[in-house]
Amino acid sequence: MSLTSKDLQAIGDLIEEKLEAKLEEKLEAKLDQKLNQKLKPIKKDLRKIKATLDETISFFDRELINHGHRLDRLENRVGLAKFSNPA
Numbered sequence: 001m002s003l004t005s006k007d008l009q010a011i012g013d014l015i016e017e018k019l020e021a022k023l024e025e026k027l028e029a030k031l032d033q034k035l036n037q038k039l040k041p042i043k044k045d046l047r048k049i050k051a052t053l054d055e056t057i058s059f060f061d062r063e064l065i066n067h068g069h070r071l072d073r074l075e076n077r078v079g080l081a082k083f084s085n086p087a
Contacts (some may be wrong), residue, residue: 003011075082 004049074080
C-alpha cells in the first residue's frame with residue numbers, strides 16, 4: 001500500500017497542528033514566566049504600600065479616638081456643650 005499525495009498532505013497537516021500546539025504551549029509558559037518576573041517587584045511594592053496604609057489608618061484611628069476622649073473630658077470639665085460632628 002502506497003501513500004497518496006492526499007495522505008501525505010493529511011500527515012503534514014497533522015504534524016503542523018501538533019507542532020503549532022506545542023509551540024503555543026511553550027510560548028504561553030515562557031510569557032507567564034516573564035510576566036511573573038516583571039510583576040514580582042510590583043507585587044512587593046503593593047504589599048509595602050498596603051502595609052504602610054494600614055499602619056497609617058490605624059495610627060490616625062487611634063489618634064482620633066484619643067482626641068475624642070480628650071475633647072469629651074475637656075467639655076465635661078469646662079462645662080461646654082457637646083461638640084456634634086456634622087458629618
